[in-house]
Amino acid sequence: MYDVIIIGAGVVGCALARKLSQYDAKIAVLDAAEDVADGASKANSGIVHAGFDAKPGTKKAYYNVKGAAMYASLARELGVPYNPIGALVIGFTEEDRETLNKLLRQGIQNGVQELRVIERDEILALEPNTNPDVLCALLVPTSAVVSPYEMTLALSYHAAQNGAEFIFDSPVEKISESAGVWHVSTPKGTLEARAIVNCAGVGAAELHNQISDEPVKIIPRRGEYYLLDSTVKCPFSRTMFQVPGKMGKGVLISPTAHGNALLGPSAEDIADGTDTRTTRFGLDFVLDKCRLTWPKVTTRSVITTFSGVRAHPATDDFIIGPVHGAPDNAFEAIGIESPGLSAAPAIAEELGELVAERLKLPGARFVRPAVPLLKPFAAMTEEERAAACKRNPEYGRIVCRCEVIPEAEIRDAIRRPVGARSIDGVKRRTRAGMGRCQGGFCSPRVMEILCEELHCSPLEITKCGGESKLLAGTLNEIAKEARGHA
Numbered sequence: 205m206y207d208v209i210i211i212g213a214g215v216v217g218c219a220l221a222r223k224l225s226q227y228d229a230k231i232a233v234l235d236a237a238e239d240v241a242d243g244a245s246k247a248n249s250g251i252v253h254a255g256f257d258a259k260p261g262t263k264k265a266y267y268n269v270k271g272a273a274m275y276a277s278l279a280r281e282l283g284v285p286y287n288p289i290g291a292l293v294i295g296f297t298e299e300d301r302e303t304l305n306k307l308l309r310q311g312i313q314n315g316v317q318e319l320r321v322i323e324r325d326e327i328l329a330l331e332p333n334t335n336p337d338v339l340c341a342l343l344v345p346t347s348a349v350v351s352p353y354e355m356t357l358a359l360s361y362h363a364a365q366n367g368a369e370f371i372f373d374s375p376v377e378k379i380s381e382s383a384g385v386w387h388v389s390t391p392k393g394t395l396e397a398r399a400i401v402n403c404a405g406v407g408a409a410e411l412h413n414q415i416s417d418e419p420v421k422i423i424p425r426r427g428e429y430y431l432l433d434s435t436v437k438c439p440f441s442r443t444m445f446q447v448p449g450k451m452g453k454g455v456l457i458s459p460t461a462h463g464n465a466l467l468g469p470s471a472e473d474i475a476d477g478t479d480t481r482t483t484r485f486g487l488d489f490v491l492d493k494c495r496l497t498w499p500k501v502t503t504r505s506v507i508t509t510f511s512g513v514r515a516h517p518a519t520d521d522f523i524i525g526p527v528h529g530a531p532d533n534a535f536e537a538i539g540i541e542s543p544g545l546s547a548a549p550a551i552a553e554e555l556g557e558l559v560a561e562r563l564k565l566p567g568a569r570f571v572r573p574a575v576p577l578l579k580p581f582a583a584m585t586e587e588e589r590a591a592a593c594k595r596n597p598e599y600g601r602i603v604c605r606c607e608v609i610p611e612a613e614i615r616d617a618i619r620r621p622v623g624a625r626s627i628d629g630v631k632r633r634t635r636a637g638m639g640r641c642q643g644g645f646c647s648p649r650v651m652e653i654l655c656e657e658l659h660c661s662p663l664e665i666t667k668c669g670g671e672s673k674l675l676a677g678t679l680n681e682i683a684k685e686a687r688g689h690a
């Protein structure tokens with residue numbers, strides 16, 4: 205019997221698990237996927253929004269501003285790449301200027317500091333690659349970028365260090381309550397808990413509607429991106445937004461926390477929240493919009509395209525707290541679309557305290573401090589690299605040449621709590637496969653290391669869990685089958 209079962213191992217579920225693991229409580233995090241951060245938390249813009257965009261008085265505004273203020277110290281504590289680069293929202297017409305002034309007033313009302321509207325000359329002095337037709341912009345010095353999946357992973361590591369259990373490949377099919385006990389059913393069996401927290405992203409409405417007589421609607425809204433090679437310098441040093449529209453914050457160009465240029469996202473309502481295809485239509489839309497910010501935009505240095513799906517709530521605001529119309533001790537943080545990454549630390553802080561108070565969870569006698577992510581080999585000085593190789597010769601064997609990732613870091617990513625079990629799991633933890641060749645060179649070696657560490661056959665290794673096996677069979681088996689057909 206668990207005290208709390210959290211459904212969904214995205215940034216919200218993992219931040220909440222970390223918060224609750226600081227109490228004396230038995231916590232489980234269930235996810236349908238094979239790893240942490242498989243939903244929106246791995247495929248977003250990675251912006252820690254300052255908080256000028258959300259309507260004052262909404263939960264989005266409140267948790268965004270509070271969460272963003274927690275980011276710098278959280279990222280430092282966990283060792284996650286975070287860069288307070290600031291942002292510009294650019295406008296081209298007098299109508300855009302009105303919208304920017306509205307955003308300025310909104311931001312001030314939400315408590316965002318240092319905002320101001322600036323004119324063309326200042327914009328071009330700050331960001332010389334901006335379209336010279338620009339008229340004015342909102343300058344947002346407190347905006348930042350973070351590596352969203354590394355933040356989610358680091359939150360899960362810290363939660364696991366303090367005893368939270370992570371259970372993957374476990375899609376929750378049914379939840380029900382009887383005599384004060386919650387039953388959470390997956391194809392692997394049923395778990396029991398005193399309380400549940402629904403943090404299931406685009407899958408959350410289905411679970412909410414099983415237990416509440418006040419149904420909610422969540423609309424999957426896909427956003428597609430281009431990612432450029434990190435060897436090509438991003439033409440902008442800040443995040444460059446355009447004036448937002450009805451479907452969200454619009455298309456941006458931004459350096460990521462790792463220095464690649466990111467272009468996107470589009471915004472398209474879709475039927476299936478798991479449909480993370482990229483489309484010609486979505487990518488052309490992104491390119492067209494980016495041309496307005498950066499007329500010289502080109503796809504020559506694109507190394508990949510990807511998409512993420514927002515969990516857009518029909519009410520247009522986050523739904524956080526006890527589940528209305530459901531038995532006691534069911535909680536939720538759902539409809540967490542953008543700025544959910546920015547808001548996650550604050551959501552976890554307050555929701556965690558609420559759950560702990562309702563269950564009367566005692567404080568833990570000892571809370572292990574986070575073990576920050578190690579400085580990557582790629583970022584070390586020559587002296588640091590030499591010392592690392594001396595300490596452990598596996599640092600001297602480079603597996604991913606594009607991103608300079610040594611064998612030692614890949615083995616560490618598999619061995620740590622909530623370790624990698626797939627090629628993509630290794631990629632998100634180490635960056636092996638994130639470079640120009642997109643894993644063409646290093647995947648076979650990563651696969652061998654996974655087999656050695658997990659004591660399994662290469663036939664069992666997947667790209668990202670489920671049916672995504674990389675090998676169809678051994679040459680012997682294939683030859684035997686061919687002989688059988690002859």
Ligand SMILES: Cc1cc2nc3c(=O)[nH]c(=O)nc-3n(C[C@H](O)[C@H](O)[C@H](O)COP(=O)(O)OP(=O)(O)OC[C@H]3O[C@@H](n4cnc5c(N)ncnc54)[C@H](O)[C@@H]3O)c2cc1C
Pocket residue numbers: 211212213214215216217234235236237240241242243244245246247248249250251252253374375376377403404405406407408411426427428469511512513514515537540541542543544545546547
């Ligand atoms: C295109 C895009 C751009 C964005 N840009 C930004 C940005 O720049 N800044 C920002 O602050 N926010 C941004 N966001 C929003 C941010 O990514 C999300 O708010 C945040 O990741 C939501 O986290 P989550 O944990 O609620 O959901 P997710 O990360 O989606 O996690 C939900 C998890 O639940 C699991 N799950 C679902 N159903 C079930 C089930 N039945 N049983 C078990 N597990 C289940 C899924 O596998 C998934 O792992 C963006 C989102 C998108 C899509």
